[in-house]
Amino acid sequence: MSADPPDPAVDVDTLVERLRQVVEDRRRAGEYPPDLERDLDAHFRRIAARAQDMGDLQGLLTDVRLAAEIAPERISYVSSLPLGTTVHKTFGKAVRRQTQGVVTQVNDFARAVLILLEAVVQTRPVHETALSDLNARLDAVMERMGDYERVPADASPDLRALVARVDRLERETRPVHGARPYSRAALRRALVGTREQVLEQYRPLAELFRDAGPVIDAGCGGGEMLELLSGLGLEARGVDDDPEVVEEVAARDLLVTRGDPLGYLQSMPDQALGGVCLDRVLEELSPERAVEVLSTTTFKLRPGGRLLVIGTNPDASAESRASWYADPSRVRPFPGRLVELLLEQWGYREITTEVLSPPPTIATTAVR
């Protein structure tokens, strides 16, 4: 069959003007929100201003660091008066003990203030990650509302499904703010195992990442994998949205950031990572979001990068799976076979799944 000849009625030269009219009509009909362009521009300007702000803060922090180097040697003895310099030097020596005492106290104070300021500046991006994640989720809800607008009015099953999806998005948003009314760390110890037991189980898995840094442990939980990776001399950072978990892991001198693991992964430059570990993360998310987390690794791992996905084995006996149901943060088991199929589709290679216990665990490894 031959291709259709070009339509002589196509008037490309006036098409843009006609499209402008279409846009005006859609605006009037409420299909396009008013001031969309202005809002989009203002959004980018806010991001740029925040970045500028951070740059300014770092500069000010450097100034404070320099000013905080307090020492008696920095006190000048020089005087323009006859014998003034000698008098200042002599007096300085006489009160040296007292001067040193004051300097020590001021230094202690300056160090404490500096640590506080550095903590404030470093914590800011974490808050911004959480905020930007919230924005992204709000946008997702808005997008769902867009679906609502496009659905015919009599399509009630679709509308019910839409409301259910919006409800679910709202539920998922809550944990970002660390509002769980229970200690996830304590539950984890009771249901998954003690730190020593988990370390024992994970030790061979950590070998996958040998020479593959930097590694992100997204949803690092108790930080056991992070500890093993650091022990291998790898540049490894954990991310978790639970403030208690983050505090506990940071106290062990491990690199950890509080924030949404997906948001953090997405913020990394493409192909920047040598390894990603997802330790019992996917089963705590809705299926759609779990797939999004998993697919994000395909962008962020460099070719040859390693992926480790640890989860509860859904094929284990009902009795041994009982602990899975005992953890209220669990949403849906994420079968190893599904992980394998998705990774195959996205071009991962050397995909293998290992069954471990107790507790009933599957560990899927793959190479980007």
Place this chain on the structure above:
Amino acid sequence: MEIHQVLVGAAFGDAITNEAIGLRAAIRAAFPGVASEIYAHHRQQNLPDIRPLSGYPARGATDAVLVFHSSIGEAAVGEFLAARDERVVVRYHNITPPEFFQPYAPEFAELLALGRRQLFGLRDRSALAIADSGYNQQELIDAGFKATVVVPIHADLAALKAARSEPPKSYPLARHEDEPVVLFVGRVAPNKGHVRLMQSFHVLKTYRQYEAHLWMVGGASQPLYSRLLDQYRRELGLTDTYFSGTVSVPELAYVYRRASVFLCLSEHEGFCVPLLEAMAFDVPIVALARAAVPETLGGAGLLIDGYSPEVVAEAVSTVIDDAAVRQALVERGRRRFAELAPERADEAFVAALRRVVA
């Protein structure tokens, strides 16, 4: 007699380097017996037959001509030019106005400003300034250059068109085989309109083409600006949006063959070779009417005068959905591509050089 070309930097895939190589062949063919080489201050390793600027003949023949390709500023090249007494022909591809980079990369903005100062410093001693677009020629005239002419860039795309296809390694392509792809090719730089690309794509994906993908192909050299774009992408919740970074020739051939529409929302372009590449691969073009873009397109694209993300989204959506519009744009692209064939550019460049030599 000698006619040598001088570049600030030479690299694989760089449009100016490719043009210099093509022009060298044209000069050697048009002026038998004339020595013609390319010298560059910064050279990528293993580039065929590009000589270091430090090896430029200390004292050229009295009738020698030096063709200087003006791009970014470089103090060493400025000193080199100041010390030469040959006749100078300026080849002007445009230098991006530094204001675009000032908020994100002030050091780079300063290099661009230096490039402009170096260029304007040549106005009194250049025998001829050859711009690759009328837009660039006007800048030269405004800067006080007296003898100017327009010769389109020598863009030999035969190798790219013949290249095998290879999907970019970092992108999970399997699930997108039937879905529309909106493509832009160009450095990730503040004048290239990536913010507007994402804004328009946001409108397109939300209201018109839910299955669409946006591929932004090109290297990035300003880390702060790239971070801002990535943050914007995340905060807009844009899925299926892909920054490839630098790609190989087979990967570039793949993205052009796979693209449904080429979308250029650049604020400033001195010529824009990717528009020609899109024409070469029969990819219909939607573009913002800025700087030299309307001139390069020569009617071969949907040209939008006055940015509006909704209008851009409607235009892209129409090109994706309407086969007749798409076909009309492809036909126009083929005609324009033939007009800008490298052989024609070479002939015009050689004719301009003859004016100087004579």
